[in-house]
Amino acid sequence: MAPITKVEETVQWTGKTVPVYAMETVSFESLLSQEPAEVEKVLRCCETAGFFYLDMRGIDGRRYLEDQQNTIALMKRFFAASLEEKNQYGLVAPHLGYEPVGSRTGVFSDTKDGYEMIKVSRDEIQRDSPHLPEVLKNSADMKTIETSIAGCNIATKTILSALSTAMGLTGAKRFENSHRNARPSSTTLAMMHYIPSPATAQNIGHQKHTDISTLTLLFTEQWGLQIRPPGAKEFGFVRPEPGCAIVNVGDSLRFASGMKFQSCIHRVVPFDPTEHRYSIAYFLRAEDDTMFTDSEGRYITAGQWHDEKFFAFTDSAEGQAMAPPSMLLGGMVEEVDPEELIAPQVIRDVAVEA
Template sequence: MAVTTEPIIVSTSLPTIHLDLLRAENDSESKKLLGACRNQGFFYLDLTSDPELCKLWEGMLARMKHYFDQSLEVKMQDARGSDNYGYIPVGTEAGSKPNSKDGYETLKFSRREFLKGSSDLTTSIRSESDYFFSWIKEANTITLMVLSRLSTQLGLKGSSRFEVDHADLEPSLSTLVLLHYPKHDEVTSSSNVGHLKHTDVSSLTFLLVEQWGLQFLSPESKRWEFLAPKPGHAIVNVGDYLRFRSGDELSSIVHRVIPLKEMQEEDRYSIAYFFRPNDDASFNDSTGKRWTVKEWHDFKFDVFRSPDTLDAKGQFLTGMMEEEKRVVTREGITS
């Protein structure tokens, strides 16, 4: 199955923001951060000033490889039928090509599990929960700091600051997602391909990845461009909530995952922390419709599973970034 005939185009426009400078509240770096979130919607975050953080990344990668190497029968013991915790097998959602299914399996840890101090898993990975909870703590702290720098640069005060909708002890659907894209072989069907184009159900997404496959629809070139993985660097992007909450000041950009070639020739692993607002926070979408964060989250995940039924033109998956504006309701989509 041919996945793409497009030429391999690598983005050269993505800026690099330095974690140590953000932590030091460096004004120039914070201005650079705002520019990246306004213009590209994505940026590299240089973590190399924090070797312990990079070591934690390595440890998580080793543990998740061991987990995904287990039989499907064992992994399914961790299936919870949830979008926020537990195991989900390959092929649960639509794939990146028509009439295909997705090409990844996931293991998810919710921030709610972290806050209560225990995982809802049952297999041996449960004993490793504290390791992944450590990353939730680090990623949550970093993304909250990024929100604070953006609020300050935009001149937001008091209750208008982005952090207000991310109160630590209020319910939220923030989630750590471990993703494995199995290589195509006699076990994994080549009809299971990548991750379909979408924008993220988050305020910010904090991604660790060492292999190729992530593309974004560049707002500058208007074409699909691969984002090169960089050692010691996370890739961070703006999600739907920040775009709507900022009145389109910040950019939630359409992206997807596909193999570099026609087949997935190697196992691909990525670690994503989806930093989300409190469940009852609300916003207006591009049509002016009011949503709570939980309503948006739940409906959009339904769309991931049934895009042809709920979102035939991909308008909802792409966060209303398509040129044709359509009105979205909980029941479906109407012109």
């Protein structure tokens, strides 16, 4: 694969000129009808960058955008509640429950993460009495979460089906057959609140990683997401596009594709250190007992990979350094820039340059 060499847009951040990486845009409506050109495009995106925009502004996708607006309103109410209310049950399972700020390592050395998160799994929301904090356990909020999860599931399954078709997979070999709705999985909706983080803060961002998931469907209206596409030598921002979700390939799909797909390395940093940032990520994951070969050559289940990588995320920096390099980065190779490990001295107001 050719390295990413052409950068048409930059932004000033922490006193440096940083790329804004361009990404392909895939039409959700065209994927729904399996239009050949769009099916080939989504395959190309997964084989090269591992990231793309999903345009959901058509009549079929517009309702899912509305679902996310309702979810953001719910999130703002939830995260404004007391820590005692939010953390009523703590982290019930790696894919279910509340994580307070500072539960993981941060984006720079000697820092902790700068976000809190509530996760609701697809399996859990369908139970008669889902395990949720009481502050969320009302019919209106539960309906909002359920509707959001259902819409995200349809969108990601549409992409997965298109990828199966593009790769010529049939019958039991199609990717959808390891993502059946009635089988247990760690598929979850994660709602994240990033706190204001000046340069001197000890809680900053979200460390670099690849996702555990098969596909991640991300909704965010604010800057902060940075990616390092395969072949790129530095992190660059992703511009939030109105009416579009951001989709990226996760480790499980990379493994299932026989390493043909790319799981792009990414992180979240404070773009405006004074703002509260909200994002919604739907992590579509394979059935727990799905088998694949990981980057270490082990034949393991999707459930095992999920749990191992989750606990690596929450380990200390020293513990992460001792883990196999394939764990946090899913086996993706990068050139380490020593400046990435140093907290910036100044985070300034930014202006985008074309």
